Amino acid sequence: MTAPRALLDRLWSAHxxxxxxxxxxxxxxxxxxxxxxxxxxxxxxxxxKASVAEPELTFAVVDHYAPTRERDxxxxxxxxxxxxTLRKNAANHGxxxxxxxxxxxxxxHVVGPEQGLTLPGLLINCGDSHTSTHGxxxxxxxxxxxxxxxxxxxxxxxxxxxxAAMRISIDGELGPGxxxxxxxxxxxxxxxxxxxxxxAIEYAGSAVRSLSMEGRMTLCNLSIxxxxxxxxIAPDETTFAYVKGRAHAPRGLAWEAALNDWSELAxxxxxxxxxxxxLDGSEIAPTVTWGTSPEHAIPVTSTIPDPETLANGxxxxxxxxxxYMGLPAGHPIQGTxxxxxxxxxxxNGRIEDLRHAAAVLSGRRAKVSGLVxxxxxxxxxxxxxxxxxxxxxxxxxxxxxxxxxxxxxMNGDLVEPGKRCASSTNRNxxxxxxxxxxxxxxxxxxxxxxxxxxxxxxxRPLLKGRAI
Amino acid sequence: MSGWTKHSGQAVALxxxxxxxxxLIPSRFMSTPRSEGYGRFLLHDLRRDESxxxxxxxxxxxxxxxxxxxxxxxxxSGSSREAAVYALVDAGIRAVFAPSFGDIFSGNAVNxxxxxxxxxxxxFELLLRALGDxxxxxxxxxxxxxxxxxxxxxxxxxxPGRRTKLINGWDxxxxxxxxxxxxxxxxxxxxxxxxxxxxxxxxTGS
Ligand code: SF4
Numbered sequence: 001m002t003a004p005r006a007l008l009d010r011l012w013s014a015h016x017x018x019x020x021x022x023x024x025x026x027x028x029x030x031x032x033x034x035x036x037x038x039x040x041x042x043x044x045x046x047x048x049k050a051s052v053a054e055p056e057l058t059f060a061v062v063d064h065y066a067p068t069r070e071r072d073x074x075x076x077x078x079x080x081x082x083x084x085t086l087r088k089n090a091a092n093h094g095x096x097x098x099x100x101x102x103x104x105x106x107x108x109h110v111v112g113p114e115q116g117l118t119l120p121g122l123l124i125n126c127g128d129s130h131t132s133t134h135g136x137x138x139x140x141x142x143x144x145x146x147x148x149x150x151x152x153x154x155x156x157x158x159x160x161x162x163x164a165a166m167r168i169s170i171d172g173e174l175g176p177g178x179x180x181x182x183x184x185x186x187x188x189x190x191x192x193x194x195x196x197x198x199x200a201i202e203y204a205g206s207a208v209r210s211l212s213m214e215g216r217m218t219l220c221n222l223s224i225x226x227x228x229x230x231x232x233i234a235p236d237e238t239t240f241a242y243v244k245g246r247a248h249a250p251r252g253l254a255w256e257a258a259l260n261d262w263s264e265l266a267x268x269x270x271x272x273x274x275x276x277x278x279l280d281g282s283e284i285a286p287t288v289t290w291g292t293s294p295e296h297a298i299p300v301t302s303t304i305p306d307p308e309t310l311a312n313g314x315x316x317x318x319x320x321x322x323x324y325m326g327l328p329a330g331h332p333i334q335g336t337x338x339x340x341x342x343x344x345x346x347x348n349g350r351i352e353d354l355r356h357a358a359a360v361l362s363g364r365r366a367k368v369s370g371l372v373x374x375x376x377x378x379x380x381x382x383x384x385x386x387x388x389x390x391x392x393x394x395x396x397x398x399x400x401x402x403x404x405x406x407x408x409x410m411n412g413d414l415v416e417p418g419k420r421c422a423s424s425t426n427r428n429x430x431x432x433x434x435x436x437x438x439x440x441x442x443x444x445x446x447x448x449x450x451x452x453x454x455x456x457x458x459x460r461p462l463l464k465g466r467a468i
Numbered sequence: 469m470s471g472w473t474k475h476s477g478q479a480v481a482l483x484x485x486x487x488x489x490x491x492l493i494p495s496r497f498m499s500t501p502r503s504e505g506y507g508r509f510l511l512h513d514l515r516r517d518e519s520x521x522x523x524x525x526x527x528x529x530x531x532x533x534x535x536x537x538x539x540x541x542x543x544x545s546g547s548s549r550e551a552a553v554y555a556l557v558d559a560g561i562r563a564v565f566a567p568s569f570g571d572i573f574s575g576n577a578v579n580x581x582x583x584x585x586x587x588x589x590x591x592f593e594l595l596l597r598a599l600g601d602x603x604x605x606x607x608x609x610x611x612x613x614x615x616x617x618x619x620x621x622x623x624x625x626x627x628p629g630r631r632t633k634l635i636n637g638w639d640x641x642x643x644x645x646x647x648x649x650x651x652x653x654x655x656x657x658x659x660x661x662x663x664x665x666x667x668x669x670x671x672t673g674s
Contacts, residue, residue, distance in 0.1 A: 017650050017654045022628050023627075023628075024629050026644060026650075026651075028655070028658070030665055031667070037549070040502060040550060043502065048641070057667070078499050082499050116668070128547075129546065144548060145548050145575060146551075146576070147550060147580070148576075148579070148640075150641070151644065154641050155641060156651070159643075161627065193545055194570075197542075197568055197570075197571060227542070227545065227568075227570070248667040249668065251668060258664035295486075317484070408495050410495050410496070410498075429488045429490040429491065429546060430490070430513070431490060435494065
């Protein structure tokens with residue numbers, strides 16, 4: 001009898017080459033994704049005069065600095081330099097590059113799955129913390145720093161200590177207008193932004209099984225905001241249907257062999273988890289953040305916390321956050337005026353996200369300005385085929401090209417100092433969307449509701465009689 | 469990178485939780501080549517007003533010779549940007565003491581000779597009291613895993629593998645190359661047992 005194993009154990013042992021005495025494992029990397037920000041790693045490689053060990057397993061994407069408005073002319077020198085540097089590095093090392101004009105260009109965590117590069121059972125690294133996204137396919141996917149990126153480039157392996165296993169089960173049916181984003185903000189608010197540190201999360205339960213791949217990716221994407229480097233979901237028919245026929249996915253006999261191997265990718269029923277958390281999906285309301293950490297999240301129907309009612313250690317942090325956000329303590333969050341909205345990012349820039357937002361915006365006008373940046377060029381094309389672009393444009397929002405855009409502002413899409421933005425992104429950190437920017441995280445449907453009313457609003461009444 | 473076991477320097481407290489890597493280095497500075505130095509970017513937007521003038525009260529502005537920082541929980545959370553570590557290291561910081569760290573940050577720190585030292589919540593409070601808003605001489609010992617500030621000595625935790633790496637200043641690529649045979653074996657086994665793992669590309673055709 002072998003001991004019951006969790007999905008994490010299966011994925012780990014399949015990739016472990018060496019187990020060192022100190023507990024670190026040397027793991028084989030099946031896919032490595034790089035972007036403009038990887039320039040430090042390429043510089044390290046050049047300093048050693050090393051080459052890329054497995055160019056066919058390494059894929060480069062222009063996303064962080066990708067212009068979303070004028071793509072051709074007048075690029076700021078710094079942006080042009082970053083994109084050119086990636087082009088040169090990709091060309092020097094013979095890497096496939098999804099360049100600005102490539103029909104497959106987009107945000108790295110949207111492109112990987114969409115191109116069939118992300119598959120169940122793989123180990124996927126990228127020098128980006130939201131690499132946890134790819135775990136939605138039952139892959140071992142985690143973000144790494146520049147020194148580690150250089151290591152993967154040079155050796156196609158990574159040293160990593162096996163994390164503890166944690167399961168978050170969400171059962172019960174999600175209410176209308178409630179999505180994976182709301183699930184994630186809820187568990188992060190409950191456990192804290194460091195609540196899952198040192199753990200690999202496996203998401204389970206009926207509410208997770210009913211999520212589309214888009215929703216699962218949103219959920220796994222946000223694992224890092226709760227401190228977990230890994231988020232994963234055992235693959236099932238939903239996963240296989242998404243992967244089948246994608247450009248780089250296995251075909252023919254290889255597909256059959258893959259399905260066979262993938263059917264093993266689940267936790268045994270009696271597998272032990274170091275931590276086991278349960279949420280009732282039917283109790284989750286549309287959720288928004290009020291502060292400067294993703295853990296500062298509350299149901300939209302709730303009130304902004306009051307430091308006076310909190311213990312000393314917590315009160316100061318809340319006071320600082322409210323001070324930065326310019327919000328009154330103890331007031332309802334609903335009705336807070338916003339200056340602008342943003343829909344996009346690797347968290348919520350996929351086709352389903354755009355459909356949700358469009359369902360709210362259809363036939364309505366936005367009271368504030370806003371930017372919609374699809375997660376990839378393919379998402380953009382599909383949205384245009386479905387007529388979603390018209391809905392956004394008719395509502396008065398700007399329909400732009402794909403990239404990280406206002407999630408991080410590296411391409412110049414910034415929120416001005418002191419402006420308040422309802423955003424479908426992942427980080428409400430101080431200055432994340434630009435120096436002095438005030439960010440409220442929420443689902444794309446909630447962002448659309450904020451656009452329609454010009455304030456933070458419960459999306460549910462706006463969805464009456466509409467399908468989402 | 470050279471290793472180290474002992475460090476004596478000036479310590480200050482940054483008594484805030486959740487100092488994420490976007491605070492440690494705002495993204496707009498990250499296209500700078502490393503050779504130009506990242507120290508001036510450290511905590512840029514917390515330390516300076518819009519015109520670029522330093523806030524006189526900010527601890528690191530008052531104490532320019534700081535090499536040891538005591539900070540609140542979840543230090544270095546968020547983005548994987550190693551530039552956050554470059555900013556700390558280039559500003560002369562050798563060790564950060566906090567009740568918890570972003571996982572990716574701690575790995576990046578050790579890869580650049582910076583100690584991410586994990587301390588108990590109670591010891592965090594103790595160090596805050598010992599430091600107040602002053603800068604005090606402190607002594608860090610990696611062997612004994614403790615820090616002393618003005619006669620207050622507390623222990624800290626660090627993963628043993630990471631500690632060894634800090635002490636020896638090891639480079640992972642060199643260590644990994646010693647396992648080249650095992651890596652090659654793994655790769656061949658994959659190719660023969662799991663033909664679906666390699667991505668379908670223009671080169672491989674079907
Ligand atoms: S969309 Fe935002 S979080 Fe995602 S990869 Fe880009 S910058 Fe990072």
